Amino acid sequence: MKRTIVWFRKDFRLHDHPALWEASRRGAIIPLFIWSEQDQAEYADNEGTSWWLYHSLKELKSKLRIRELNLIIKAGNEFEAIIDVMKESKADAFYFNDRYEPVEQLRQERITKQLESIGVEVNRFTGNLLFSPDLLNGKGEPYKVFTSYWNRMLQENVVHPHPVPVEMEGFADGISSLNLDELGLPERFPSMEKHWQPGEEAAIETWRTFSEDALLHYKKERDMISSGATSTLSPFLAMGNISVKAVWHAARRLNEEDSNPVLHQSVEAFLRQLAWREFAYHQLIHHPDMIRLPLRKQFLAFPWQRTDEEFRKWQEGRTGYPLIDAGMRELRETGVIHNRVRMVAASFLVKHLLIPWQDGYNWFEKNLIDYDMANNATGWQWVAGSGIDSSPYFRIFNPYLQSEKFDPNGDYIRKWVPELATLPTAYIHKPSAAPMDILNESGVEIGLTYPSPIVDHAAARKRALAAFQQIKGRAEEPPV
Numbered sequence: 001m002k003r004t005i006v007w008f009r010k011d012f013r014l015h016d017h018p019a020l021w022e023a024s025r026r027g028a029i030i031p032l033f034i035w036s037e038q039d040q041a042e043y044a045d046n047e048g049t050s051w052w053l054y055h056s057l058k059e060l061k062s063k064l065r066i067r068e069l070n071l072i073i074k075a076g077n078e079f080e081a082i083i084d085v086m087k088e089s090k091a092d093a094f095y096f097n098d099r100y101e102p103v104e105q106l107r108q109e110r111i112t113k114q115l116e117s118i119g120v121e122v123n124r125f126t127g128n129l130l131f132s133p134d135l136l137n138g139k140g141e142p143y144k145v146f147t148s149y150w151n152r153m154l155q156e157n158v159v160h161p162h163p164v165p166v167e168m169e170g171f172a173d174g175i176s177s178l179n180l181d182e183l184g185l186p187e188r189f190p191s192m193e194k195h196w197q198p199g200e201e202a203a204i205e206t207w208r209t210f211s212e213d214a215l216l217h218y219k220k221e222r223d224m225i226s227s228g229a230t231s232t233l234s235p236f237l238a239m240g241n242i243s244v245k246a247v248w249h250a251a252r253r254l255n256e257e258d259s260n261p262v263l264h265q266s267v268e269a270f271l272r273q274l275a276w277r278e279f280a281y282h283q284l285i286h287h288p289d290m291i292r293l294p295l296r297k298q299f300l301a302f303p304w305q306r307t308d309e310e311f312r313k314w315q316e317g318r319t320g321y322p323l324i325d326a327g328m329r330e331l332r333e334t335g336v337i338h339n340r341v342r343m344v345a346a347s348f349l350v351k352h353l354l355i356p357w358q359d360g361y362n363w364f365e366k367n368l369i370d371y372d373m374a375n376n377a378t379g380w381q382w383v384a385g386s387g388i389d390s391s392p393y394f395r396i397f398n399p400y401l402q403s404e405k406f407d408p409n410g411d412y413i414r415k416w417v418p419e420l421a422t423l424p425t426a427y428i429h430k431p432s433a434a435p436m437d438i439l440n441e442s443g444v445e446i447g448l449t450y451p452s453p454i455v456d457h458a459a460a461r462k463r464a465l466a467a468f469q470q471i472k473g474r475a476e477e478p479p480v
């Protein structure tokens, strides 16, 4: 009987798990999770993703248990852990789905070499993206423009997802394993529990609800902050609780079964967002230093003016700009921010406060429950204007206008900035402009119950453009 170890890492699901699927066709399966130092470092600063990991593992373990498979959990040096399991199980093959973060790439290359050098069959699969992200353009170069990448993607064949293997043969005799609770991951995270249910079952249910109720209006409504028109799949995709290929094909199937042009437009808009995720990984594998360094190198000389106090006010949602404050408070409470607000809040940090985007990246890395290295780096570089195919630096979001346009009734602000909840809609976006009697009636005292704006929008805009002028001479350089 052939025995294959399947290594789980941010692909905590049974459906469309190519490594698991192929291992099930080969013989007995030994599912393995390793809590190595590298994994511990990855989760150390983000309590939300640690909590999500705990529950993803718990669910995976119980789903495997029902099928008489035992999830083996090891800690410590990963190579030693793998060798231990190989010896204990007499497995002769090691299968896993690739990851694309620079440290993960190094790790999987190293393990592959080490195992192959001792005669173990190693097989790697594309499990968490639609394609392997190393596609190159006609000139043999990485893509620099999203639309070209998207057009290329549409010509490629996205492999159909595998179902959950019907027959999986387990092998656990004599293999030692830690208990999940020995890893020190948090089982409870009360504020997140109010908003999220991690795991594969919840992911599938989230997709089902979105596709039945909201997808039809996705194109028109996705930017409206309180519309509930987006999928909220990001934390599930980030942890691999749902397969992006499964989502892609399910959305396309809906299109094929229904001739409604509104649905067709919405499905296309949704698929484009999944494509941005692919494009983000494409960038990350070709520019592994993009989490720290600007892709447009002239931004290395950008005259940032970081102050700890302003940074703290942004983190805490006390900038005096209600939309920004609502977003930053939503982040602390739920681990996510609506994409529109993410863009405006990030832009505010980088352009209104002239604080380096890397500081914002780090804050999101610690606090986002959907934290994803490629998407986070791409998002920040897009906003800062230093990325590939990014928003030009001189386009500066006006937080007041963004608020009026995308939260017209102020519902989002009222929810997350309750001290402004009773302000009339006409003033909720810019309370500092409200007449004194209105403020009094609403119990708002600017500077006391709610901060006055930490910077003036017009002055901050002017200052940002002047800062940009200092590097503009070099601003036409193409991204590296």
Ligand SMILES: Cc1cc2nc3c(=O)[nH]c(=O)nc-3n(C[C@H](O)[C@H](O)[C@H](O)COP(=O)(O)OP(=O)(O)OC[C@H]3O[C@@H](n4cnc5c(N)ncnc54)[C@H](O)[C@@H]3O)c2cc1C
Pocket: 222, 230, 231, 232, 233, 234, 235, 237, 238, 273, 274, 276, 277, 280, 337, 338, 339, 342, 343, 346, 364, 368, 370, 371, 372, 373, 375, 376, 377, 378, 379, 380, 383
């Ligand atoms: C500064 C900044 C940082 C960001 N950091 C992250 C991050 O760490 N993790 C993350 O998943 N997304 C990040 N995003 C992208 C985006 O904000 C989220 O993916 C989106 O808000 C998730 O909500 P949803 O699942 O309802 O999205 P939907 O609109 O339903 O989109 C479906 C899926 O497509 C992908 N997607 C959507 N928008 C983008 C985008 N702009 N770039 C890449 N993929 C996208 C996500 O996987 C998302 O779940 C960031 C954006 C910005 C501007």
